[in-house]
Amino acid sequence: MSLAPLPAFHRLISGLGSPIFAESAGRFDPLTDIHDLLDRAIAEEPASTLNEGGFIRDGYHPELDELRAISSGGKNFIAGLETRERQQTGISSLKVGYNRVFGYYIEVTKTNLHLVPEGFIRKQTLANAERFITQELKEYEDKVLGAEDQIIRLEKELYQGVRTQLMAASARLKASSQILSVCDVLASLAEAAVRNRYRRPVMSAAGGGIHIRQGRHPVIEHLVDAFVPNDCRLDGDTHQIVILTGPNMGGKSTFLRQVALIQVMAQMGSFVPAEEAEIGLVDEIFTRVGASDNLARGRSTFMVEMIETANILNTCTPHSLLLLDEVGRGTATFDGLSIAWSVAEYLHNAPAHKAKTLFATHYHEITRLAEIYPGIQNYSVAVKEGMGEILFLHKVMPGTLNRSYGIEVARLAGMPATVVERSREILKKLERKDIDLTGRRRGKAQESADLAAEIQKRLF
Numbered sequence: 001m002s003l004a005p006l007p008a009f010h011r012l013i014s015g016l017g018s019p020i021f022a023e024s025a026g027r028f029d030p031l032t033d034i035h036d037l038l039d040r041a042i043a044e045e046p047a048s049t050l051n052e053g054g055f056i057r058d059g060y061h062p063e064l065d066e067l068r069a070i071s072s073g074g075k076n077f078i079a080g081l082e083t084r085e086r087q088q089t090g091i092s093s094l095k096v097g098y099n100r101v102f103g104y105y106i107e108v109t110k111t112n113l114h115l116v117p118e119g120f121i122r123k124q125t126l127a128n129a130e131r132f133i134t135q136e137l138k139e140y141e142d143k144v145l146g147a148e149d150q151i152i153r154l155e156k157e158l159y160q161g162v163r164t165q166l167m168a169a170s171a172r173l174k175a176s177s178q179i180l181s182v183c184d185v186l187a188s189l190a191e192a193a194v195r196n197r198y199r200r201p202v203m204s205a206a207g208g209g210i211h212i213r214q215g216r217h218p219v220i221e222h223l224v225d226a227f228v229p230n231d232c233r234l235d236g237d238t239h240q241i242v243i244l245t246g247p248n249m250g251g252k253s254t255f256l257r258q259v260a261l262i263q264v265m266a267q268m269g270s271f272v273p274a275e276e277a278e279i280g281l282v283d284e285i286f287t288r289v290g291a292s293d294n295l296a297r298g299r300s301t302f303m304v305e306m307i308e309t310a311n312i313l314n315t316c317t318p319h320s321l322l323l324l325d326e327v328g329r330g331t332a333t334f335d336g337l338s339i340a341w342s343v344a345e346y347l348h349n350a351p352a353h354k355a356k357t358l359f360a361t362h363y364h365e366i367t368r369l370a371e372i373y374p375g376i377q378n379y380s381v382a383v384k385e386g387m388g389e390i391l392f393l394h395k396v397m398p399g400t401l402n403r404s405y406g407i408e409v410a411r412l413a414g415m416p417a418t419v420v421e422r423s424r425e426i427l428k429k430l431e432r433k434d435i436d437l438t439g440r441r442r443g444k445a446q447e448s449a450d451l452a453a454e455i456q457k458r459l460f
Contacts, residue, residue, distance in 0.1 A: 003035035006176070013183060020186070024179045029172050034165075041162045053148075056155045064154050070140075071147040077140060078104075091115050096137070104141045105131040189270045196221075198271035201262075201279045206319045208280025209235030210263065210356060216273040217258035218265070228394040229274070232259050234356040236318060239377050241348055243367055244360040244396070246381030247405035249412075251394035252360040253289065255381070256323045259358060260285050263321055282321045286312040286355070289325040302331050306339075313346060313353060320355035322347070326362065337363045348373045367400040 007030045014025040046055030058065060070077075082096040085106060095107045102124055108116055109129045120132035166173070192198065196218070214229040221227035228251070233239045246252050262272045266279040288308050309327055316322060327343055328336030340363050347357050354375075359366075370376045380401035382393040390408050407427065411420045 003031055003038065006030040006035070007032060009180070009183075021183070024183060027175065028179050029176045031169070031172060031176055034169055034173070037162065037165060041158065050156055050159065051152060053152050053155050056158050061154070061158055064151065064158065067147045067151050067154065070143050071151060081137065081140075089115050089117060102131065103133075103145075104137050105133055106137065107131050186269075193271035196273060198273055199275060199277065201266040201272050201274075201277040203266065204278065204280045206281040206283065207236065209233070209239070209278065210259070210280060210321070211235075211276075211278040212259065212262055212272075212274050213277070214275035215258055215262055215277065217254055218261055218273045220254055220258075221273065230255055230258075230394075230396040232358075232396075234259075234321070234358070236354065236356070236375075238374060240354060240375035241344060241357040241359055241369075241373075241377070243344070243370065243376060243378050243400075244358060244380065245362070245364055245367060245378070245401045246360075247383055247390070247392065247401070248409045250381035250383065250392050250405075251396075252381055253325055254394075255396055256287075256289065256325055256358050256360060260287065260321065260323055281319070282356075283317055283319045284315070285321045285323070286316055287323045287325075288312060288327055289323060305329075309339075309343065313343065316347075316353050316355040318352070318354045322355045322357040322359075324357060325360045327359070328361075328363070337365060341366055341369070344369055344376065345373070348375050362406075364400065 010025065010028050010030045013021045013028065016022065016025075041057060041060050043055050043057045047053060056064060058068070078096050078098075082094065085096070086092055086094045091108055091112045093109055093112065096104070097107060098104050105123055106120065107126075107129050108120075108131075113130060116130075116132065119134055121134065122130060123133045124131040210232060212230075212232040215232055216227055216229045232242075232255075234242060244252050244255065258273075262274060262277060263279060263282060263285060265272045266277060267281060272279075288305065305327070309324075312322060312324075324343070328338075328340040331339075340359075340361055344357075344359055344366060347353060347355060348369075367378045370378045378398070378400045379396050380399055382395040382397050383401065383405060384391040384393055390405055407420060407423045410423065411417075
């Protein structure tokens with residue numbers, strides 16, 4: 001029974017030095033009387049429904065015990081009655097039996113009818129015997145036939161009585177369960193911290209920065225052979241926005257998620273998967289990660305992305321944490337780049353919305369924002385190239401990465417070799433134009449026209 005360990009649990013937390021456990025021990029009710037009630041009243045393995053009976057323990061109620069004895073002890077009663085009547089009447093062949101038509105009876109052969117006492121009442125005549133009933137046997141028959149119904153009725157009454165007593169103790173049960181829940185959460189967090197080498201974060205007030213050294217993802221680190229930890233710095237000054245570039249499969253999304261999870265874990269009172277962490281409180285964590293649509297409501301993937309981004313920009317505060325992954329990717333390149341660029345500028349320049357932001361993107365032109373705004377820094381996920389191969393190092397480093405390695409990822413995914421090679425040819429042709437999407441060489445409208453004309457002319 002779940003209440004049985006409560007006294008031992010009470011003694012355990014009473015002996016701990018932590019203030020929260022000491023305070024909990026002072027308020028904790030071990031509920032020994034409730035445990036005793038349930039232990040006495042409820043069977044070890046009760047029936048599945050009340051109508052089956054068998055859920056009240058033997059010994060809890062004398063009348064119920066008597067009814068059960070009657071119901072289950074019929075054979076013993078019959079054997080005892082038969083032996084006694086044989087002795088009293090001297091009829092050695094006397095039998096006590098039962099059938100569904102006549103109920104219980106005493107059978108005497110016709111040769112012994114002269115020995116039948118006056119108390120026997122004739123019930124049925126057979127070819128070679130007579131069947132009788134006595135007052136004692138009739139009373140027992142009535143008891144047996146009604147015992148099962150009485151057992152069910154009485155068990156329901158007794159069960160309702162137990163429920164009434166439990167309802168009266170509901171406030172005590174709720175208070176103790178809440179203390180148990182808190183202790184269970186703390187014990188679970190402590191076990192996770194020991195097993196997974198978590199460290200205690202240093203917490204600061206709202207508006208403080210996020211400084212993580214060798215942070216890890218608490219789930220993914222158990223799914224890979226060698227998880228690569230990473231540092232993170234976000235604050236309201238030089239690192240308000242971190243622009244993160246790097247290849248697909250390089251680990252950008254994992255990095256964003258692990259920072260958010262470390263923030264949540266620290267703010268809920270847990271140790272965190274990092275060597276060191278200084279965490280400022282945030283009022284909310286906003287994410288724009290992944291792609292989805294809502295066709296039933298007429299919303300495309302890009303429309304959903306824009307609705308979510310708009311909600312973030314209208315709601316976030318300087319005390320918020322933002323995770324933006326590939327904002328603007330769902331539309332044309334120039335539109336997407338323009339939106340992503342202006343979103344980053346807005347978050348940097350709007351005083352009421354200057355949230356700490358991790359901004360992962362494949363628009364490498366956005367990295368030039370770090371040259372313009374003091375609160376924006378560039379970071380990238382390292383890649384090692386050699387012998388025509390690439391190796392994702394999953395290491396977040398200061399600086400930019402001007403390639404997305406999308407074609408290499410397509411090759412690793414099993415794309416046909418002819419498609420991969422053709423992709424490389426097209427990429428070289430496009431890169432040869434050296435079109436500057438920030439508009440430093442030509443106007444944006446002209447760039448768009450030039451790019452379209454170039455693709456039409458040289459590739460098709």
